[in-house]
Amino acid sequence: xxxxxxxxxxxxxxxxxxxxxxxxxxxxxxxxxxxxxxxxxxxxxxxxxxxxxxxxxxxxxxxxxxxxxxxxxxxxxxxxxxxxxxxxxxxxxxxxxxxxxxxxxxxxxxxxxxxxxxxxxxxxxxxxxxxxxxxxxxxxxxxxxxxxxxxxxxxxxxxxxxxxxxxxxxxxxxxxxxxxxxxxxxxxxxxxxxxxxxxxxxxxxxxxxxxxxxxxxxxxxxxxxxxxxxxxxxxxxxxxxxxxxxxxxxxxxxxxxxxxxxxxxxxxxxxxxxxxxxxxxxxxxxxxxxxxxxxxxxxxxxxxxxxxxxxxxxxxxxxxxxxxxxxxxxxxxxxxxxxxxxxxxxxxxxxxxxxxxxxxxxxxxxxxxxxxxxxxxxxxxxxxxxxxxxxxxxxxxxxxxxxxx
Numbered sequence: 001x002x003x004x005x006x007x008x009x010x011x012x013x014x015x016x017x018x019x020x021x022x023x024x025x026x027x028x029x030x031x032x033x034x035x036x037x038x039x040x041x042x043x044x045x046x047x048x049x050x051x052x053x054x055x056x057x058x059x060x061x062x063x064x065x066x067x068x069x070x071x072x073x074x075x076x077x078x079x080x081x082x083x084x085x086x087x088x089x090x091x092x093x094x095x096x097x098x099x100x101x102x103x104x105x106x107x108x109x110x111x112x113x114x115x116x117x118x119x120x121x122x123x124x125x126x127x128x129x130x131x132x133x134x135x136x137x138x139x140x141x142x143x144x145x146x147x148x149x150x151x152x153x154x155x156x157x158x159x160x161x162x163x164x165x166x167x168x169x170x171x172x173x174x175x176x177x178x179x180x181x182x183x184x185x186x187x188x189x190x191x192x193x194x195x196x197x198x199x200x201x202x203x204x205x206x207x208x209x210x211x212x213x214x215x216x217x218x219x220x221x222x223x224x225x226x227x228x229x230x231x232x233x234x235x236x237x238x239x240x241x242x243x244x245x246x247x248x249x250x251x252x253x254x255x256x257x258x259x260x261x262x263x264x265x266x267x268x269x270x271x272x273x274x275x276x277x278x279x280x281x282x283x284x285x286x287x288x289x290x291x292x293x294x295x296x297x298x299x300x301x302x303x304x305x306x307x308x309x310x311x312x313x314x315x316x317x318x319x320x321x322x323x324x325x326x327x328x329x330x331x332x333x334x335x336x337x338x339x340x341x342x343x344x345x346x347x348x349x350x351x352x353x354x355x356x357x358x359x360x361x362x363x364x365x366x367x368x369x370x371x372x373x374x375x376x377x378x379x380x381x382x383x384x385x386x387x388x389x390x391x392x393x394x395x396x397x398x399x400x401x402x403x404x405x
């Protein structure tokens with residue numbers, strides 16, 4: 001009986017694993033082109049190595065190689081701002097760093113000198129106001145730095161060696177959120193700037209969590225999400241000062257190197273350190289729970305992107321996989337409408353803290369004008385709303401109610 005049960009379980013696992021494999025298509029095979037960087041730029045994915053700047057540009061419209069070559073210089077980081085590609089490098093002749101601007105085909109446009117002697121472990125973000133904010137480590141001075149430019153790198157300012165008294169050796173990631181910039185550090189602290197990178201301070205509420213090393217910082221208009229290599233998760237919603245600790249991904253010995261937020265759904269990519277199996281996980285409830293959506297024995301996933309209606313996963317050896325994103329976004333965000341209550345006193349009391357994205361919708365899908373109700377600290381007054389069936393919708397709650405007057 002035990003042997004039969006084992007066979008059944010094995011067949012179920014094989015069937016589900018095969019189904020997951022069938023849902024993903026390998027759109028590009030790299031022939032072991034091991035890459036340090038993968039970015040989405042317009043309708044292409046750019047794969048690049050750090051030592052010589054060897055690159056391949058993959059056309060996502062036709063799933064084929066568009067261009068390959070070499071920049072013939074060391075690459076410290078690579079980003080796209082949607083129009084151009086920016087790459088950092090070290091000028092070995094004068095031991096000075098530079099940021100080089102390229103077009104979509106990686107043709108040289110111009111470069112900007114960077115006033116540190118080298119760039120290592122450097123990350124960069126572009127803020128909604130158009131400033132570039134950089135964090136990293138100056139290898140020759142053995143110091144971390146934070147810097148910013150609001151004139152497209154023509155002048156670069158900032159605090160180049162800050163916070164050394166707190167034993168920060170380098171900053172490992174950076175992102176923009178809610179008109180602020182957040183930078184994670186090697187000692188587990190999180191630093192925040194509210195003035196486009198001009199000044200920085202330690203986020204004391206994050207420090208209280210004793211989170212440790214933050215490997216990925218990802219954000220959208222609603223929330224910022226931070227993941228550790230060990231699967232720890234924390235997030236903070238817009239207009240909320242507090243961080244919320246979320247569930248670990250505990251069933252797998254996985255480390256995470258790519259993260260993405262799409263329509264409030266979080267995707268993480270990485271690998272199992274022991275088996276070297278690649279994983280992609282998804283959460284539809286703000287990292288309260290996680291689902292494994294792709295497992296591959298042969299590839300270790302580094303980056304994930306969304307372009308048009310496709311979700312793309314880039315492996316370290318240059319292979320690229322894709323699947324339809326709509327299969328993961330078709331379900332309503334957060335909680336399904338399972339609670340149905342009758343409201344007779346013209347108000348709804350909150351049982352959740354975060355009210356981001358709160359709106360009232362009629363059952364036929366029409367969004368109700370906000371002049372018809374009044375949102376207070378812990379309740380909604382419905383005095384101007386006509387009787388009928390409605391849905392209260394927010395990031396953290398979805399409630400169907402019948403208003404009786």
